Amino acid sequence: MRSSLVIRFKPLVLSIHFAAIAMGAGMATIAHAQVSVNIAAGDLNQALNQYALQHNVNLILDGQSLAAYQTTGLQGSYSIEDGFNQLLAQTPFQIQKVINGYTLVAKTAAAKTQVRDMGQLKPIDVSAQGQVKTNSNGVNQLPVITVSANRSTTENTHSYTTGNMNTATRLNLSMKETPQSTTVITRQRIDDQNMTSIGDVVRSAPGLILSSAEGPGRQSFSARGFNIDNIMYDGLPTRYQSWVVGVQSNMAMFDRVEIVRGATGLVTGSGNPSAAINVIRKRPTRETKINLTGSAGSWDNYRGEIDASTALNESGSVRGRIVGSYQDQGTFRDDEKAKHSLAYTAIETDLTSDATLLVGTYYQKDFNNSFWGGLPLSAIGTQLNLPRSTNPANDWEDKTTEVISVFTDLEYRFSDEWKLRLNAMKTWNDAIFSGTYLRRTDSTGFAYSAYQAGYDEDQTGLDLFVSGSYHLFGRDHEVGFGASHRDTKMTTHNYSGGGIYGSNLDPFNLGRINKPNFIYTQSSTNVIKQDGINAMTRLNLADSIKLILGGRLDWYYYKNRSGSGSYKVSDELTSYAGLIYDINPNHSVYGSFTTIFQPQSNKDINGKILDPITGNNYEVGIKGEYFDGALNASAALFRVDQENRAKILTDQSTCPTYPATSCYEAAGLVRSEGIDIEIQGEITPSWQIGAGYSYVKATYKKDADSTKVGQLFDTDYPKQVFKVTTSHQLSDQLHKWRIGGSLYWQDDTYVDVSNNGVATGLKLQQKAYTLLDVMLNYKASKNLDLQLNVNNVLDKTYYRGLSYDTGWGSSGAYGDPRNAVFTVRYNF
Template sequence: MSVQQPVGTRFSPSLLALAICLSGTQTTLAADTEKAAAPLELGATEISGQALGETTEGTQSYTTGAMATATKLPLTMRETPQAVTVITRQRMDDQAMTSVNDVVKNTPGLFLSQSSGPGRQTYSSRGFDIDNMMFDGLPSAYSGYANSVQPNLAMFDRIEVIRGATGLVTGAGNPSAAINFVRKRPTTTPQVSITGAAGSWDDYRTELDASSALNDSGTLRGRVVGSYRDANSFRDNETSDHGLFYAISEADLSEDTTATLGFSRQEDQTNFFWGGLPIGTDGHHLNLPRSTNPGSDWENKELTINTVFGDVQHRFDNGWKLNVAGSASQLDGVFTGSYQSRYQTELARTAYQSHQDDKQYAFDTFASGPVDAFGRTHEVVVGTSKRIYDATSKEYSPYDTNYPLNGAKPDFQRNGKTHTLTTQDGVYLTTRLNLADPLKVILGARLDWYDYDDRQSQDGDYKVTRNLTRYAGVIYDLDEHHSVYASYTDIFNPQSSKDLSGKVLEPIVGENYEVGIKGEYFNGALNASLAVFQIDQKNRATTAATQAGCPVLTCYAAAGLVRSQGIDLELQGALTENWQVGGGFTYTRAHFIKDSDPANDNQRFSSDTPERLFKLTTSYRFQGPLEKLRIGGNVYWQSRMYNDIALTNGSYRLEQGSYAVADVMAGYQVNQHLDLQVNANNIFDRTYYSAIGNSTIWGSTDTYGNPRSFGVTAKYSF
C-alpha cells in the first residue's frame, strides 16, 4: 500500500432593489424577541453578562445569555447538559462570514468536507454526518440536493450548535449535531445599515438592513434585508451570483399575544464542477494547479428557495406560554454538469443534468411554564410537531459515459424520475426539576411516527411507528461559577434494508453519553466547557450470514455498531471588556465495533475526517487614543485524514497530512456612522486539500482549500 501526501446565467440584483424600495417605505415583515412582551431595542451595549439575552446583534459579544435549541427550555450554556456553541452576529461580521461553510469551518467540533466537489458540501460532528438543520427551532432536512443550499447569513442573528444526539428536538437523524439558524428580528428604534465589500477574485457584495417600528405606539415592527453578491473564484471559469430578499414583521396583538410573519427568497447561481479533481490511477495526488477546473463553461447550479414562516406566542398570567410556529419552503434547482467516473480514465467524464423540486413544511406547537411541587418551582414543556418533505427529481443524461473535457453542451434527454414523500409526526415532553438549589435534573421523551413513501415504487416504502426518544441530564452547581453535568441523549434514523423475513430493519439508534464541567464568568460574558463523550450507533445494517430464503436481492441484519469517543474543550465570550475569544479543541475517535465486512472491525470509521480539530478566533478593541481600532485573527488546525482505496490494480492510501491556516482582521470605526474592515485569509498561502473523496460514483478525488485572499468591507449605519 502506498501513501501519497499533497504538497451561465447571471442573477439580476432585482431582489436587492426591491429591498431598498421597501426599506424606504418601512414596509417590512418579523418575529418574537427574548421577551416577546417588550420589543427589542439595539443600542450601544457594554460587554457584561447581565446585558446578554438570546439576541446577539449589537452586543459585540462572542457568546449568548440563553439558548433553547437543545431542549426548548430557555437555558444558559452552563445550564445545558450538552456541548453547545453559538456563532454570534459580531463573530460573523468580524470574520466576514458569508456562507454556512464559513460557520462550520469556524465552529469547534464541526468539520466541512467538499469531497463531492466545490459545489456540494457535507458537514460532520463526532464522526457522523450532520443531516438536521433548524430555522428558528423548526427542523429542516439537510440531505440529497438540499445540501447544495447555502442559506445567506445576512438574515441571521446567530447560529446555535448542539453537538451529539438531538432527537428530542429534531426527531430522526444522525447522532452528530443540530445547527439552528436564528433569524434577525425587528427593532423599535429605527436603524439602517448599508454594507459594501470587495475581495480577491472580483468578489463584490452589497447589503442593506433596515428596521423600525411601523406605527407610533411601536406595536407593529418590521425589518427588511437585501443582499447581492457577484464573485469569481480561484478556480478557472468559476463564477457565482447570490441574491437575498428577507422581510419580517412582528405585531403585538394584545399585551399578551405577539404574532410574527416573514418571507425570504434566495437565488443562487454557480458555475462549478462535480466530484473534485482527479487523482492518478495508481492513487497518487496529481498536484494540479489550484486554479484547475475540469468542468466546462456550461456546467452550473441554479437554485431558488422561497420560504414563508410565522409564529404566534401567547403569555398567560400564571407564567405559562403557548407557541404555535410553522414554515413552508420550496427549492427549485437545476444542476447541469459532468463528473469523473471511478471506472473511467483520469480525464474522461460523464455528463449529467437534474431538475429538483423540493418542498418542506414544518409545524410545531408547544406550551411551557412553571409547575410548583414539593415546595419548589419546576419547568415543563409539552408539544407536538409535524414535518413533511416532498422531493421530486427529474434526471437527464446524454448516455455518454466517456464525455470529453471541455466538450460542447450535450443534448440532454430525460431518462428517469424519483418522487418521495417523507412525513414525521411527533409529541414530546420535557421537564426541568429543581431538586435542590445546586441540583437540577432535565428529563425528556418524544414519540415519533415516521413514514417514507416512494411514489415511483412501493418496494421502497418503509415506516417507523411510535419510536421513543429519551433525554436525561443532571446538572450540579459546584460553586457560583462552575457546574458538573452528565447526560444521555439519543436519536433514531430509519433504514430501508430488509431482513430474511422481508421486514424492514429496526431504525439505527445513536446513543450519546456525555459528562463534563462548565464555567460561567463575568456574569455570563464568558463561557467555558470541557466534555467527555461516547456515542454508540447501533442497529446498522450488516449483510445476513446466510441469504437462503431471502425475498429480495440482499438481506441484512440490524447488527452493526460504530462507536465514537472523544473530548470537547471550548471557550467563548469576553476575557476582558475589549477582548473577545471563541474557539476550542476536539478529539474524536470513531471506529467500527461490528460491520458487514469483518475486516473493518476495530478499524477507523470516517477516516476522511480528522480526529483532532483546533479552532481559535479572537478580536481586541483598543482603548484610549486607539479606541477606534480593533484587530483580530483566526487559527484553524486539523490532524491528518485519509482514504484507503482498493482497486483491481492494487490498493493505496490517499492522504492529507495535518495542516494549519491563519487569518487576520483589522477594523477602524471612522465615526459613529462609518466602519471599515480588512480581512486576510490563509495569510501564509498554505496549499492543502480540504477534502479527499472516495465516491462509488466518481471514485477518489481531491478538493483544494482556498488560497490566500483579501477582503475590504465598508459599513455605513444611520
C-alpha cells in the same frame, strides 16, 4: 473489555481534569477589567443603552422618563458601574445591580431599594417625563418599562456568546445550565469573520467539520464522526442533503447560530447522533436603523447588503424588517463563478399585551458553475499536483437552487410563568444540476462523464409548544410539552443525454466539451412525513442540583410514489436525561444521556423492515460561567453508539429475495468517543474569544465486513481539530481600532483508494495543516466601520477534500489560497 475502556478513557479524563483546573485558575487571575469607551454627548437614554451593549449587560429603564436628560458623553476606560454613574452624574439617578443586570434608582433611595429579579418586574405607569415614581414598598425608583439590552439577541452586543439558548431542551437555559456541549456563533463573530453562508459557520464552529469531498459545490457537515442531516430554522428542523439540494443558508438574515453536539432527538426527531444546527432569524426592532454593507475581495468577489428595521406605527406595536443581499464572485479556479442573492422580509405585531405574531418570507437564489467533479488522481492513486487554479468543470455547467419560504411565529403569554408558541414554516426548493467529472479511460487519459437532473423539494414544518413553571414539594420547577409535524416531498426530474464525452484528455491541459443534448425522460417522487409529541421538565431537586428529563414519541412514514420501497416506523421513543450539579456560582458538572433514531429501508429474511438505527450519546463534563455570563467555558467527555446499522447476512441461503436483493439484520455498530473543550465570550470587556478543541475517534464495532471491525469509520474525518477566533479593541488613542484573527488546525487524514470501486490497498494522505486568518477593523466614525479580512495569510496549500478513486468519482479540491476582502459598513 472493562479495563480496556478505562485505559482508553484515562487520558481524556485527565484532559478534562486539567482543563477544569486551568479554567478555574485562569478565571481567578482575570480582574474586573475596564473597557475603553467613546460615547458622544447627547441623549442620555441612547448613551446608557450604548454603554450597556458595550458591556454586554441587561439594563432596565424607561426611555420616555429619560427623554428630558442629556449627557456630556464619556471617554476613557471604566468598570461597568463607574461608567454608568459617570453618565448619570448630573441626574437624580444612579445605577443599581439586580439579579440579571442593572436598573436605575433615585440617589436618595438607593440604599432602600430591594434587589429584584428582572424576570419578575412589571411595568409601572408613567405619568410625567423624568418623574420618579414610588413603588408599593415606598421606595423611589425609575419606572420599569423595557429591557434595553437583550442578551439572547446577539446583534449590537459586540459579544462572542449569549445569555440563554433553548436548542438542546426547548427550555430557555444558559449554557451552564444545559447538560450538553453547546456553541453559539453570534452576529458579531459572523461579521468579524465575514461569514456569508452556513458553510462558513460550520468551518468556524468548534467540534464541527466542513467537507467538500463531494466537490466544491456540494459541502457536507459532520460532528462526532457522523454526518449532520438536519438544519433548524428558529427551532424547526428541515432536512439537509449536500448531494441533492443542499441549500447554503445566507447568513445576512440571521442573528446567530446555536449548535448542540451529540444526539438531539428530543428536538429534531429523526437524524444522526452528530449535532443540531439552529439558525435564528433577525427580528424587527422598534427603533429605526438602516445598515448598509459593501465588500470587495480577491478574484472579483463583490457583495452588497442592506438591512433596515423600524416601527410601522406610532406606538411601535407593529414593526418591520427587510434584508437584501447580492454577491457576484469569481474564485481562484479558472473561470469558476458563483452568484448569491437574498430578499428577506419580516413583520412583527403585538396583537395584545400578551400576544406577539411574527410573519415573514424570504427568497434565496444561488448559482455555481462548478459543483460536482473535482481533481483526479494518477493511475497509481497519488495526487497529480495540478496547479491550484485547475478547474475541471466546463463553462456551461450549472448548479442553480431557488428557495422560497414563508414562516410564522405566534407567542402567547398566559402569565409571567407560562407561554405558548406556535411556529410554522413552508419552503419550496427548486434546483437544476448540469455537470461533469473526469473519468479515467487509460493510464494517462481521461474523458468527461456528464449528468443532468432537476430537483423539487418542498418542506413543511409545524410546532406547538407550551412551557411554564410549577410548584412542587416546596420548590419551583419548569416544564414544557408540545406536538410537531414535518414532511418533505422530493420530486426528481431525470434526463437522458448523460454519458462519456471526449477522449484521452490531459488534466494539465484540458480540452472542453460542448453541453450534451439533455432530454427530459421521467420524474419520480417520494414523501417523508413525521409526527411527534414531546415533553420535558427541569426539576429543582436542591439549590445546587437540577435534573432534566424528557421524552419524545415519533411516527415516521416514507412513501415512494413512483415505485416500491415504502415503509413506516411507529411509536419510536427517544429519551433525554441530564443531571447538573452547581459546584459554586461559577462552575457546574453534569452528566447526560440523549438519543436519536434514523429509519432504514433494508429488510430481514421475513421481509420486515429493519428497526431504525439508534444513536445514544453519553456525556459528562464541567462548565464555567464568568462575568455574569459574558464568558462561557466547558469541557466534556462523550461516547456515541450508533446501533442497529443494517448488516448484510453472511448466509443468504434462507433469503427469499436473493440474489435479486439481499437480506439484512440490524446488528451493525459504530462507536465514537472523544472530548470537547471550548471557551467563548468576553475575557475582558475589550477582548472577545471563541475557541475549541475536539478529539473524535469513531470505529466499527460490528459490521458485515469483519475486516472493518476496529477500523476507523471515516478516515477522511480528522481526529483532532483546534479552532480559535479572537478580537481585541485597542485602548487610549487607538480605541477606534480592533484587531483579530482566526487559527484553524487539524491533524492528518487519509482515504483508501479504489479503482472503479475495487479496493487497491493504497492510501492517500492529507497531512496535518494550520490556517491563519487576520482581521483589522477601524471605526472611522459613529456610523462607519472599515474592515479588512485576510484569509490563509501564510498561503498554505492543502486539500479540503480528497479524491478516493483512480477511475471515477474524482472529488478532490484544493482549499482557498491567500485572499482578502475589504468591507465597509455604514449604520444610521
